Amino acid sequence: xxxxxxxxxxxxxxxxxxxxxxxxxxxxxxxxxxxxxxxxxxxxxxxxxxxxxxxxxxxxxxxxxxxxxxxxxxxxxxxxxxxxxxxxxxxxxxxxxxxxxxxxxxxxxxxxxxxxxxxxxxxxxxxxxxxxxxxxxxxxxxxxxxxxxxxxxxxxxxxxxxxxxxxxxxxxxxxxxxxxxxxxxxxxxxxxxxxxxxxxxxxxxxxxxxxxxxxxxxxxxxxxxxx
Amino acid sequence: xxxxxxxxxxxxxxxxxxxxxxxxxxxxxxxxxxxxxxxxxxxxxxxxxxxxxxxxxxxxxxxxxxxxxxxxxxxxxxxxxxxxxxxxxxxxxxxxxxxxxxxxxxxxxxxxxxxxxxxxxxxxxxxxxxxxxxxxxxxxxxxxxxxxxxxxxxxxxxxxxxxxxxxxxxxxxxxxxxxxxxxxxxxxxxxxxxxxxxxxxxxxxxxxxxxxxxxxxxxxxxxxxxxxxxxxxxx
Amino acid sequence: xxxxxxxxxxxxxxxxxxxxxxxxxxxxxxxxxxxxxxxxxxxxxxxxxxxxxxxxxxxxxxxxxxxxxxxxxxxxxxxxxxxxxxxxxxxxxxxxxxxxxxxxxxxxxxxxxxxxxxxxxxxxxxxxxxxxxxxxxxxxxxxxxxxxxxxxxxxxxxxxxxxxxxxxxxxxxxxxxxxxxxxxxxxxxxxxx
Numbered sequence: 001x002x003x004x005x006x007x008x009x010x011x012x013x014x015x016x017x018x019x020x021x022x023x024x025x026x027x028x029x030x031x032x033x034x035x036x037x038x039x040x041x042x043x044x045x046x047x048x049x050x051x052x053x054x055x056x057x058x059x060x061x062x063x064x065x066x067x068x069x070x071x072x073x074x075x076x077x078x079x080x081x082x083x084x085x086x087x088x089x090x091x092x093x094x095x096x097x098x099x100x101x102x103x104x105x106x107x108x109x110x111x112x113x114x115x116x117x118x119x120x121x122x123x124x125x126x127x128x129x130x131x132x133x134x135x136x137x138x139x140x141x142x143x144x145x146x147x148x149x150x151x152x153x154x155x156x157x158x159x160x161x162x163x164x165x166x167x168x169x170x171x172x173x174x175x176x177x178x179x180x181x182x183x184x185x186x187x188x189x190x191x192x193x194x195x196x197x198x199x200x201x202x203x204x205x206x207x208x209x210x211x212x213x214x215x216x217x218x219x220x221x222x223x224x225x226x227x
Numbered sequence: 228x229x230x231x232x233x234x235x236x237x238x239x240x241x242x243x244x245x246x247x248x249x250x251x252x253x254x255x256x257x258x259x260x261x262x263x264x265x266x267x268x269x270x271x272x273x274x275x276x277x278x279x280x281x282x283x284x285x286x287x288x289x290x291x292x293x294x295x296x297x298x299x300x301x302x303x304x305x306x307x308x309x310x311x312x313x314x315x316x317x318x319x320x321x322x323x324x325x326x327x328x329x330x331x332x333x334x335x336x337x338x339x340x341x342x343x344x345x346x347x348x349x350x351x352x353x354x355x356x357x358x359x360x361x362x363x364x365x366x367x368x369x370x371x372x373x374x375x376x377x378x379x380x381x382x383x384x385x386x387x388x389x390x391x392x393x394x395x396x397x398x399x400x401x402x403x404x405x406x407x408x409x410x411x412x413x414x415x416x417x418x419x420x421x422x423x424x425x426x427x428x429x430x431x432x433x434x435x436x437x438x439x440x441x442x443x444x445x446x447x448x449x450x451x452x453x454x455x456x457x458x459x460x461x462x
Numbered sequence: 463x464x465x466x467x468x469x470x471x472x473x474x475x476x477x478x479x480x481x482x483x484x485x486x487x488x489x490x491x492x493x494x495x496x497x498x499x500x501x502x503x504x505x506x507x508x509x510x511x512x513x514x515x516x517x518x519x520x521x522x523x524x525x526x527x528x529x530x531x532x533x534x535x536x537x538x539x540x541x542x543x544x545x546x547x548x549x550x551x552x553x554x555x556x557x558x559x560x561x562x563x564x565x566x567x568x569x570x571x572x573x574x575x576x577x578x579x580x581x582x583x584x585x586x587x588x589x590x591x592x593x594x595x596x597x598x599x600x601x602x603x604x605x606x607x608x609x610x611x612x613x614x615x616x617x618x619x620x621x622x623x624x625x626x627x628x629x630x631x632x633x634x635x636x637x638x639x640x641x642x643x644x645x646x647x648x649x650x651x652x653x654x655x
Binding site for chain 1: 270271296299300301303304307308311312314315318319322323325326329333334336390391406408411412
Binding site: 259262263264265266267307310311314315317318321322336337340341343344345346409412413414415416417418420421422424425428429432 | 483484485486487488489490534536537538541542545577580581584585588628629630633634635636637638640641642644645648
């Protein structure tokens with residue numbers, strides 16, 4: 001009787017561990033095979049998004065803001081901290097800075113990329129990377145040309161000491177925009193468009209002053225010194 | 228010699244194993260199984276199709292593997308083993324979708340991993356694959372998976388057509404079509420599924436009434452033939 | 463890191479994006495619940511309890527997997543951990559409080575494969591909630607689930623006295639009710655933000 005039970009126990013261990021091992025092998029194999037393809041897909045998607053908001057740019061470099069507040073070239077994809085993509089002209093002058101941001105929309109998280117031009121002190125473009133808003137309604141934030149026009153010259157001027165935004169970005173009712181730092185919401189997609197405005201405001205309030213104060217981190221000579 | 232015979236009879240019932248999942252035992256409309264993680268992605272025909280195919284993929288493969296190892300797994304740990312196998316294939320299909328189309332993966336979101344708790348897959352593994360040879364189990368999985376995809380497509384096409392005026396992204400109605408946005412919202416999902424269930428119930432009733440009438444006619448004919456064949460007996 | 467406030471997470475999980483009525487998770491018990499209010503509240507309490515435990519365990523597992531850089535084992539680890547913790551919790555309750563076990567216990571094994579629990583774990587991972595946010599999220603989701611369940615039970619009690627046509631009987635009419643409930647909950651959109 002005892003041996004029968006131990007035999008069953010042993011069989012249970014064997015089959016569980018055996019099945020577990022086979023499962024792990026299968027998962028790891030598929031992961032290893034698909035990882036480079038997925039990485040390439042993600043890079044292509046990012047390139048497309050970057051060039052859609054800063055089309056005149058020649059090259060991009062990815063920077064990450066480390067814990068001291070400095071922007072360093074991103075070597076490791078898993079490094080924590082805000083990532084920015086700095087675009088350079090052919091003469092290595094900074095053309096614009098693309099900043100990824102995300103936040104809660106109506107249904108789920110909205111991920112977007114906005115472009116900041118330091119010389120014009122304005123946000124010059126925005127592209128929605130992913131959203132799961134209501135199709136046909138909230139998803140208009142992705143396609144509505146009028147909504148995207150809001151972000152072609154969105155004022156993000158800084159205070160004199162460059163520590164914060166002069167005017168907070170606000171989403172207003174569709175058609176009531178009067179100031180350069182306001183965003184016209186989409187009628188019928190109020191919550192989603194307001195969410196986009198909030199995401200940009202929250203991110204810009206922290207990042208734009210930081211970028212303005214440390215813009216020399218992005219110059220080519222500085223990046224060569226970091227190497 | 229006996230092998231040939233079993234394979235012969237196995238073939239006819241094999242087609243039956245495949246077909247039953249499409250209509251007679253359709254997972255969503257008849258068994259009302261596996262709706263949980265899938266209704267949320269039926270708001271467009273594209274999403275519904277990919278979700279259905281992904282589920283069919285997992286179902287077919289897990290049915291096959293479960294059937295292969297069914298004699299080696301002790302009873303007490305079988306559910307745990309089945310769940311591990313299903314979770315493995317779901318992870319595999321998740322990475323495959325990411326590799327094939329990042330956009331599609333973003334649209335489906337966290338609902339692809341949720342295939343693992345789809346009652347349909349564990350239900351078929353427990354009820355069928357653990358008791359039948361691999362060939363039959365594979366066909367059963369394939370049939371159920373396709374039936375599931377068809378049902379999802381019914382929902383997805385209805386919702387997208389009425390809610391957005393398009394099918395698979397191709398605009399069907401003119402621009403002046405006033406969309407019924409509610410169909411794209413979660414409540415639309417509930418209504419659409421309820422409506423399709425009503426349609427299915429109605430069809431089932433009609434076919435079962437016809438079957439009953441046919442069966443009755445048969446037995447009547449039989450009694451008439453019998454009484455004619457035995458003369459001298461008073462009916 | 464997710465910067466949503468705790469209050470907005472709670473309101474979002476319980477009302478605006480109710481797990482049953484907006485994400486279609488946890489439909490199996492929702493549609494099959496019998497017309498008894500007491501059963502519904504107990505079921506809701508069990509689900510909230512399991513959600514709390516599952517949320518905390520999966521948070522820990524995810525942190526562990528990140529440390530060893532094996533994110534592809536997420537799904538398998540989650541489902542195993544959820545099943546295991548539910549089992550352990552059930553045994554623990556059985557030993558320490560037979561009364562509590564009799565109240566909650568019968569539902570616990572059923573809840574393991576409940577889409578809502580795994581859905582909770584996956585959503586909180588995707589949104590990068592920290593530990594406190596996870597707990598609030600689980601509480602909100604459980605509260606929302608209980609609310610939807612209680613409402614459905616009340617409606618079905620009324621339904622038993624109504625004259626439902628044969629073709630509509632059963633799941634079909636329950637789905638219609640659920641659709642209307644879902645519409646009602648949409649009125650909460652924008653609350654708390």
